[in-house]
Amino acid sequence: xxxxxxxxxxxxxxxxxxxxxxxxxxxxxxxxxxxxxxxxxxxxxxxxxxxxxxxxxxxxxxxxxxxxxxxxxxxxxxxxxxxxxxxxxxxxxxxxxxxxxxxxxxxxxxxxxxxxxxxxxxxxxxxxxxxxxxxxxxxxxxxxxxxxxxxxxxxxxxxxxxxxxxxxxxxxxxxxxxxxxxxxxxxxxxxxxxxxxxxxxxxxxxxxxxxxxxxxxxxxxxxxxxxxxxxxxxxxxxxxxxxxxxxxxxxxxxxxxxxxxxxxxxxxxxxxxxxxxxxxxxxxxxxxxxxxxxxxxxxxxxxxxxxxxxxxxxxxxxxxxxxxxxxxxxxxxxxxxxxxxxxxxxxxxxxxxxxxxxxxxxxxxxxxxxxxxxxxxxxxxxxxxxxxxxxxxxxxxxxxxxxxxxxxxxxxxxxxxxxxxxxxxxxxxxxxxxxxxxxxxxxxxxxxxxxxxxxxxxxxxxxxxxxxxxxxxxxxxxxxxxxxxxxxxxxxxxxxxxxxxxxxxxxxxxxxxxxxxxxxxxxxxxxxxxxxxxxxxxxx
Amino acid sequence: xxxxxxxxxxxxxxxxxxxxxxxxxxxxxxxxxxxxxxxxxxxxxxxxxxxxxxxxxxxxxxxxxxxxxxxxxxxxxxxxxxxxxxxxxxxxxxxxxxxxxxxxxxxxxxxxxxxxxxxxxxxxxxxxxxxxxxxxxxxxxxxxxxxxxxxxxxxxxxxxxxxxxxxxxxxxxxxxxxxxxxxxxxxxxxxxxxxxxxxxxxxxxxxxxxxxxxxxxxxxxxxxxxxxxxxxxxxxxxx
Numbered sequence: 001x002x003x004x005x006x007x008x009x010x011x012x013x014x015x016x017x018x019x020x021x022x023x024x025x026x027x028x029x030x031x032x033x034x035x036x037x038x039x040x041x042x043x044x045x046x047x048x049x050x051x052x053x054x055x056x057x058x059x060x061x062x063x064x065x066x067x068x069x070x071x072x073x074x075x076x077x078x079x080x081x082x083x084x085x086x087x088x089x090x091x092x093x094x095x096x097x098x099x100x101x102x103x104x105x106x107x108x109x110x111x112x113x114x115x116x117x118x119x120x121x122x123x124x125x126x127x128x129x130x131x132x133x134x135x136x137x138x139x140x141x142x143x144x145x146x147x148x149x150x151x152x153x154x155x156x157x158x159x160x161x162x163x164x165x166x167x168x169x170x171x172x173x174x175x176x177x178x179x180x181x182x183x184x185x186x187x188x189x190x191x192x193x194x195x196x197x198x199x200x201x202x203x204x205x206x207x208x209x210x211x212x213x214x215x216x217x218x219x220x221x222x223x224x225x226x227x228x229x230x231x232x233x234x235x236x237x238x239x240x241x242x243x244x245x246x247x248x249x250x251x252x253x254x255x256x257x258x259x260x261x262x263x264x265x266x267x268x269x270x271x272x273x274x275x276x277x278x279x280x281x282x283x284x285x286x287x288x289x290x291x292x293x294x295x296x297x298x299x300x301x302x303x304x305x306x307x308x309x310x311x312x313x314x315x316x317x318x319x320x321x322x323x324x325x326x327x328x329x330x331x332x333x334x335x336x337x338x339x340x341x342x343x344x345x346x347x348x349x350x351x352x353x354x355x356x357x358x359x360x361x362x363x364x365x366x367x368x369x370x371x372x373x374x375x376x377x378x379x380x381x382x383x384x385x386x387x388x389x390x391x392x393x394x395x396x397x398x399x400x401x402x403x404x405x406x407x408x409x410x411x412x413x414x415x416x417x418x419x420x421x422x423x424x425x426x427x428x429x430x431x432x433x434x435x436x437x438x439x440x441x442x443x444x445x446x447x448x449x450x451x452x453x454x455x456x457x458x459x460x461x462x463x464x465x466x467x468x469x470x471x472x473x474x475x476x477x478x479x480x481x482x483x484x485x486x487x488x489x490x491x492x493x494x495x496x497x498x499x500x501x502x503x504x505x506x507x508x509x510x511x512x513x514x515x516x517x518x519x520x521x522x523x524x525x526x527x528x529x530x531x532x533x534x535x536x537x538x539x540x
Numbered sequence: 541x542x543x544x545x546x547x548x549x550x551x552x553x554x555x556x557x558x559x560x561x562x563x564x565x566x567x568x569x570x571x572x573x574x575x576x577x578x579x580x581x582x583x584x585x586x587x588x589x590x591x592x593x594x595x596x597x598x599x600x601x602x603x604x605x606x607x608x609x610x611x612x613x614x615x616x617x618x619x620x621x622x623x624x625x626x627x628x629x630x631x632x633x634x635x636x637x638x639x640x641x642x643x644x645x646x647x648x649x650x651x652x653x654x655x656x657x658x659x660x661x662x663x664x665x666x667x668x669x670x671x672x673x674x675x676x677x678x679x680x681x682x683x684x685x686x687x688x689x690x691x692x693x694x695x696x697x698x699x700x701x702x703x704x705x706x707x708x709x710x711x712x713x714x715x716x717x718x719x720x721x722x723x724x725x726x727x728x729x730x731x732x733x734x735x736x737x738x739x740x741x742x743x744x745x746x747x748x749x750x751x752x753x754x755x756x757x758x759x760x761x762x763x764x765x766x767x768x769x770x771x772x773x774x775x776x777x778x779x
Contacts, residue, residue, distance in 0.1 A: 282713065299710060304586035304606045457691060457710070457717025458587045464632035467715050468666045488665060495628045498601055499589045 001259040002267060003145055006136060009258075013137035020055040020096060021075040022046075023125060027062035027211045028204075028243050029365075030069035034086060038070045041089025049093055058134075061124040061212020065112060066365035072103070073125065080106035111381045112363045117344070119352050120328045121368045124212035129247050132254035135215040141260050143334035147223050148266045156227035157183055160330065163338035164350035169195055169286075169323035170398060170427040171503075172349070172416035178320065181310040182228040185318035190230040192221050193295070193314070193321045196237035196244070197279050197286040200399025201450060203430030205354040206324040208366050210237065210244035213328070214251035218274060220327030222261065223334060225272045228320050233274040236291050239281055248276055283400075283454035287502045288313075288321045290456065301456045302502035323428060325354055345371030349415035353429055359396075360435035362387045369414070376410035379433050390435040394518070398427025400447040400454075401507035403514025404440060423514040425507070440519040441526060444512045445473040451508035462505025465496035469512060476526050483527055490516065547613035562604040562615055563591055573617050574626060574655060576690065578605045579742055580762075581769030582697040588690075590626055590655065593617045601625075627659040635666035636715070637673065638687035639745070645758035646746030652690060669715070676721075678728030681751055682740050684719070689747040691717055695739035702768055707733040719747075741765055 024030075024039040042057045063071040068082035072092060081092055081103040088103035095101050118124070128134040135141070147156050161176025182190060194217060198206040210217060221233045237245055252274050255261040263271045277295050284290045285300040292313050294300035313319020329351060333341045342350050349371040355378060358364050362384030369378060375395055379385070386392050394404045403424030405412070412418045416426050434443065452466035472489045475481045493509035493516075500506045516523060543558045549566050556565035561584070566573055576588035586603040593604045594616040604617070616622070633639070633652060641647045655661075673686035696708040696719060707730055711720040721727040740748045741760050749758045771777055 284713075301710075304603055453714055455714040457713050457715065458585070458693075459589050460587070460629050460632055460636075460690075461589055463691070463714060463717065464636040467669065468632065468635065471667050491624075492628070495625055499592055499625050499629065501586060501589065501603075 001265075003149075006141060006145065009133055010137045010139075013133045017137075018054055018056040019076070020051075022055065022057045022092065023060040023063070023073045023075060024057060025061070025063040025069060025071040025073075025125065026059040026129070027208055028241075029066040030063070030071055031243070033069045033083075035070035037086035038072065038084045038089055041086040042072070042093060045090040045093035048090075049097070051093065051096060055093070055096060058128050059130065060126060061129050062121070062208045062366055063125045064116075064121075064366045065106070065363060067363060068106060071106070073108070078108050080108040082106040110363075112365070112367070112383070115373070115377065115382050116368050117352050117370050118368050119332050119341075119344075120209060120216075120325055120354050121212065121366070122332065123216060124208065124366075127213055129212055129214055130250050132215060132251065132258060132260075135213070139335065140215055140331070141219055143331040144219050144222050144226075144260065145266050147226055147334055148268045148270050153183060153227045153229060156223065156334075159338050160227070160333065161338075163333045163341040164345075165326065165329055165333060165341065166349065166416065167323060168325035168329070168353070168428065170401065170425055172426060175322065175326055178310060178322070179224060179227050181308075182230075182318045182320040185311050187318045189232070189315075189317045190228055191314045191317060191319040192225045192228065192230045192233040193291070193309075193319055194221055194233065194235040194237075194324060194327055195286060195288065195291060195321055196235055196241070196324050197283075197291060198241075198324070198428060199238060199281075199283040199286055199454075200401070200428060200430045201447075202356065202358045202396075202432040203399055203428055204356045204358075205366065205429045207241050207244055208356070209324050209328050209354070210241065211247055214244075214247045215255065216328045216331060217248075217324055218251055218255055218261065220330035221274060222265065222272050223330050224320055224322065224327065226270055228318075230320065231271045231273065233272060234277050234295055234314075235274060236277045236279055236285070236295060238279040238285075245276065245278060252276070282456070283450075284456045284502070284504050287504060290502065291321065292319065299456075301458045302504075304501060325429070346413060346415045348417055353414060353426065355414075355429045355431045357383050357431050357433070359431075359433040360386050360390065360392070360438065361433035371415050372413040374411050374413050375405060378414070378431065379410065383433065386433070386435040390437065392433060393436050393438055394434045394440065396424075396432040396434065396443070396511070397430070398425035398507075398510075399430045400450045401425060401503065401510060402427045402430075403510045404434070404443065404518065405514070406518040409518075423510065423517055425510070439477075440515040440522045441473060441477055444515045445470060445477060447511035448473060448508065451504060455504060455508075459499075459501035459505060461496045461499040462501065462508060465492060465500070465505070466508055468492060469496065469509065473512070476523060479526060479528050481527055482529065483524075485527070486516075486520075486523065545609045545611045545613070547609050547611070547615065549615045550617055556609045558609070560609055562593060562595075562602070562607050562609055562613075565609050566604065566615070566617060571617055573604045574658060575605060576651060576655065576744060577692040577694065579694045579697065580766050582694070582701045582742075585693060585697070588629070588692060590629055592622060592625060594619055594622060623659065627661055630655050630659050630661050631664045631666055633690050634661070634664045635668050637689065638670055643755060644688065644746040645749045645753045645755060646688070647756040649756070649759045650746060651744035671715075673718070676727050677751065678726035679730075679733070679735070679751075680728065681735060682727070682737065682748060683751050684721075684727060684748050685746060686718055687747075688745045689719060690745055691719065692744060693719070694742040694744065695719060695748055698738040698742040698765060702765065702772075703734060703736050703738050705732050705734050705736075708739060738765060738768075
């Protein structure tokens with residue numbers, strides 16, 4: 001494969017494209033609400049009406065407004081149809097002949113869409129994720145070609161560094177710095193690993209990227225592999241994402257067939273092979289050292305760092321681990337240049353961030369916004385605020401590792417530092433909205449319960465500490481705790497945070513600490529005056 | 541040969557080999573940092589968190605067993621904060637399973653008991669969980685009482701790294717985590733166990749015991765383990 005052949009594929013794809021395209025969302029959310037039937041309904045109607053010359057039906061990636069699925073978008077005019085039932089498909093096709101659709105028209109200009117800025121998801125909803133030709137027609141694999149044929153590895157690292165891209169898995173480590181470390185660490189073999197073990201409750205950003213644009217992630221990984229000198233890559237994807245797994249498998253097979261993965265990529269000496277590793281469903285395996293152990297076929301438990309994977313990762317070799325979204329950012333950075341990327345976002349957080357908007361909010365789904373967009377813009381303007389006339393009480397970011405941000409802090413811009421200041425984290429991008437009906441102590445207990453179940457059990461603070469935190473919160477909720485029980489709760493939170501071995505335990509108390517910080521009165525309302533003393537005298 | 545490093549532990553300037561851990565360097569000068577999962581001769585896992593020390597300023601908490609010394613390192617092993625953390629960790633262990641010393645075979649010879657004394661734990665502030673776990677006495681010579689297990693995984697590591705049998709492993713997760721033999725089969729039916737007894741020698745509590753031992757009788761001889769490791773490292777058995 002060379003550039004001319006890549007262009008040929010793109011030209012063929014463009015030539016085969018019909019004037020009207022019915023784009024059916026084929027991501028997991030819409031599929032589960034019947035997108036497959038809608039798609040075949042549209043195809044049948046196109047054939048029945050003899051419109052095959054003029055129109056086609058495409059199974060595309062996520063159209064983002066998940067709560068209104070199945071979604072259909074019609075090109076070229078961009079009409080959006082929501083909650084399409086299979087029997088409404090024919091009426092949508094009939095609009096080509098001047099008919100009136102029975103399906104509900106959505107507002108494609110509403111803030112939910114218009115305030116988004118797509119970099120990671122630029123192909124989501126336009127490209128057909130199961131066809132590599134569709135990705136190539138959208139400019140795919142050009143960045144890889146440019147990198148492999150025109151740049152040396154150090155230049156690639158430098159370019160990514162200058163872009164200011166930071167790790168989208170949540171910690172926000174500078175990506176270029178990490179790539180440079182792996183590139184410079186000596187080792188006969190190096191590895192690139194894509195962390196697709198997204199497991200936060202309420203988070204589905206990585207799943208969306210993988211299902212909508214798998215080749216984008218593969219291209220990003222290949223560019224990273226070239227930059228750091230790796231010939232083998234692994235995508236560690238959770239087994240709960242069967243559709244993402246299938247599309248990645250298809251994508252890898254297609255890319256290998258075209259010589260875009262495998263040996264002598266773009267007729268250069270660069271070889272890169274990607275394999276999938278399916279996680280068995282342990283949240284802790286998103287932690288990089290546990291993830292490495294799991295890929296190696298061992299029990300997925302973390303180990304103390306240093307050494308960091310960049311020095312000693314898979315089988316003791318230098319290993320680059322990045323999140324799905326981080327890799328997906330790379331091809332456009334190569335294409336448009338680091339200055340372009342660095343011009344988007346805030347001073348310290350560049351580019352965009354994909355969020356999974358869920359919970360008590362009118363429009364749930366996937367949003368990609370520039371860093372620095374305020375939480376209020378996301379949950380109120382874009383998300384439409386709380387449903388059924390309710391008001392928003394708090395927003396949880398970062399899943400069980402994050403914290404709850406109260407309504408009066410919603411004007412905070414979304415970037416790594418601002419969220420950390422509020423006692424939360426960016427995390428991988430889960431955003432759960434809570435309304436006035438939400439009990440914050442219950443929320444804290446829910447997240448601690450999650451961490452308690454998902455703790456690997458290796459270190460004592462996390463294994464036994466989360467159990468005790470869960471019990472303490474249960475006693476508060478059951479009205480069995482008193483004023484003097486709050487201080488031990490805080491002390492145990494601090495201990496688990498400070499002493500745990502890995503990020504799971506270190507961040508597990510965050511939802512408790514942040515709700516204590518902003519909603520202490522809710523805790524106090526549940527306390528029984530003198531309950532602790534009474535229990536003590538009863539010999540408890 | 542790693543170069544010698546100069547560092548300070550609890551205000552004392554000391555020299556240490558460049559590949560030594562903080563735990564080893566401290567032990568050499570007579571500073572004993574509390575440990576539970578650490579066992580001489582097998583790899584450290586940094587799991588019990590009792591050996592956490594403060595390094596640098598502002599202090600970072602690092603496990604002494606798996607942190608290597610570096611030049612000009614400033615280590616504090618016995619601050620107010622560390623004492624608080626250690627006591628709470630020991631309390632969590634006591635609350636987690638059944639550690640009633642009075643009816644334990646290891647009473648008087650137990651590292652957990654020693655730790656409780658050392659960190660000044662006179663009572664437990666947490667709710668006792670007391671899960672009521674099974675006791676496996678299917679093995680001819682040994683037994684394992686999961687109620688006494690602290691999941692330090694010393695048995696797992698000696699069996700794998702010294703004996704080479706890898707009979708022991710950890711199954712399940714979180715509070716449900718359990719050491720198991722083979723694929724969670726009764727120990728007595730194990731096809732891999734060589735009945736060498738190293739796991740029993742390594743166990744810090746009354747979890748793995750010699751059958752027939754009654755309350756306070758279960759003494760262990762850790763020198764067997766270090767003898768084996770030293771002999772192997774010095775290649776004393778080369779034939």
